[in-house]
Amino acid sequence: MKLRHNYHTHTSRCKHAKGSDRDYIEAAIAAGIRTLGISDHVPLPYHNGYVSNLRMAVEDIGEYFETFSSLREEYRGRIELLIGFEVEYFPKMFDEVLSILDDYPCDYLLLGQHEIEDEQNEPYLGKAFSDKKTLERHTDMTIEAIETGEFLYLAHPDIANFVGDEEFYLQQARRVCRAAKEAELPLEINILGMRDLRWYPRGLFFEAAAEEGNTLIFGIDAHAPEQFTDEKALEAERDCIEFAESFELEILDKIL
Ligand SMILES: [Zn+2]
Numbered sequence: 001m002k003l004r005h006n007y008h009t010h011t012s013r014c015k016h017a018k019g020s021d022r023d024y025i026e027a028a029i030a031a032g033i034r035t036l037g038i039s040d041h042v043p044l045p046y047h048n049g050y051v052s053n054l055r056m057a058v059e060d061i062g063e064y065f066e067t068f069s070s071l072r073e074e075y076r077g078r079i080e081l082l083i084g085f086e087v088e089y090f091p092k093m094f095d096e097v098l099s100i101l102d103d104y105p106c107d108y109l110l111l112g113q114h115e116i117e118d119e120q121n122e123p124y125l126g127k128a129f130s131d132k133k134t135l136e137r138h139t140d141m142t143i144e145a146i147e148t149g150e151f152l153y154l155a156h157p158d159i160a161n162f163v164g165d166e167e168f169y170l171q172q173a174r175r176v177c178r179a180a181k182e183a184e185l186p187l188e189i190n191i192l193g194m195r196d197l198r199w200y201p202r203g204l205f206f207e208a209a210a211e212e213g214n215t216l217i218f219g220i221d222a223h224a225p226e227q228f229t230d231e232k233a234l235e236a237e238r239d240c241i242e243f244a245e246s247f248e249l250e251i252l253d254k255i256l
């Protein structure tokens with residue numbers, strides 16, 4: 001198996017990814033990718049003056065679509081470009097996010113629930129924690145997001161770096177997997193997590209997925225062009241394939 005379709009790619013607009021738009025596309029072509037989904041961190045419409053340093057600004061959306069629409073034409077026949085976003089589901093502003101995006105030809109949204117329900121006032125869940133209530137709230141919010149039906153797949157479903165009771169973790173993982181299964185929403189094996197030796201992809205989470213019978217998909221989650229092509233990229237892809245195959249679940253390929 002070889003990765004040919006990747007829907008999880010960032011751009012420098014989010015302020016923590018590097019490289020030009022063109023460099024990402026050229027690197028993806030060099031890596032044999034045929035469908036390249038651009039899914040930068042969605043702008044969030046805070047009205048209290050808060051400025052996120054982790055995502056593009058609302059004012060950049062127009063340029064984002066213009067640039068990638070024209071690159072899509074330029075590269076037609078060599079690679080298929082799709083334009084989407086990675087989105088947190090924050091109930092207080094989700095409708096507004098959708099209505100902002102309504103004005104643009106957005107191909108898809110990935111769900112990436114990095115915090116529970118707010119970026120400004122809540123911690124990133126990648127910082128190790130053991131509080132059960134926090135994990136439960138994150139699970140609740142993820143399930144509510146899945147049930148909106150707005151998402152193509154769930155990115156790094158194992159993002160919560162919960163280091164407490166494993167039985168409790170499994171219970172919560174099963175809840176997410178069951179909701180995803182009912183909504184027919186694939187779960188991502190995140191290649192960046194493997195590449196950077198993060199706490200995810202987490203075997204315990206995918207044991208729950210194996211029980212529930214979910215479908216899986218790979219996402220590079222590229223934050224730099226070389227994450228398609230360098231030696232570490234090939235190694236992380238191989239490791240993810242081996243990891244995914246160990247659960248005997250259906251692995252999806254082209255979904256858009
Ligand atoms: Zn990012």
Ligand SMILES: [Zn+2]
Pocket residue numbers: 008010086112155221
């Ligand atoms: Zn991402």
